[in-house]
Amino acid sequence: MAGLPGPFLCGALLGYLCLSGLAVEVKVSTEPLSTPVGKTAELTCTYSTSVGDSFALEWSFVQPGKPISESHPILYFTNGHLYPTGSKSKRVTLLQNPPTRGVATLKLTDIHPSDTGTYLCQVNNPPDFYTNGLGLINLTVLVPPSNPSCSQNGQTTVGGSTALRCSSSEGAPRPVYNWVRLGSSPTPSPGSMVQDEVSGQLILTNLSLTSSGTYRCVATNQMGSASCELTLSVTEPSQGRVAGALIGVLLGVLLLSVTAFSLIKFQKERGKNPKETYGGSDLREDAVAPGISEHTSRADSSKGLLERPSSASTVTTNKSKLPMVV
Incomplete structure (x- = not known):
């Protein structure tokens, strides 16, 4: 029993402090807040403390996706004065000024898309005990979809495939996309037309002439909708191109055939008529015999090749007239 006074006194002291208001508790709405762009947002924050x-x-x-440690101040109240600060300073204020009666609602005017994020309401009142002196409010700025951009990529000939794309640069919540075909032309079969509402892509396969027409993409969210249009023209493969390609192929084959035939004929002619080769010891018919002057040789050659001597032994040279010594 001797040990009871200590814990009993501590509990009594804590109860006294709580009853005396020596605690800080901040309360905010747990539901996310959404406000259309250009409007005014009111972020309610209440607290209990002995000011x-x-x-x-x-x-x-x-900003969205960043930790609370990277937050930056937009408004202070201290020493009885209000101090807006930062890039939002001209658009923020308090509905209760001074905020000393338990309510500190933030008013943000002319909402911008960049105002989407988390807002922190923090009360500090030493020497009050800290219990829950911080409240978080998530704000989403609602933005209608901007005018989307339509584009096309792929083959636009019969039997080909193409992809139609649609995208808006702005829109919160993120818009969904829906493609529709305008006019009274028959709609392509379901198997040849597949669209993705999230990415805004429409894929058309096995194109036919009836696939031609005007297609409209509509981007929609809870703030509104916007659209763009694209005209698709499907054509048959060009006959002139096909004919030109065929003629080019035929000319190429003909050229290769002629070249191969010429090479084969040249090889055969070369085998029938080999080039004459002369050895160093062979006697050419037009050679000048020793002892015969160049003038005589020219004269003989002028008479024609038909008057050739019957044999080499009949040729008389100057050297043959010399007496032979035995």
């Missing part, structure tokens, strides 16, 4: 001279209130902002 004193050290009371301070801060509103801060962090």
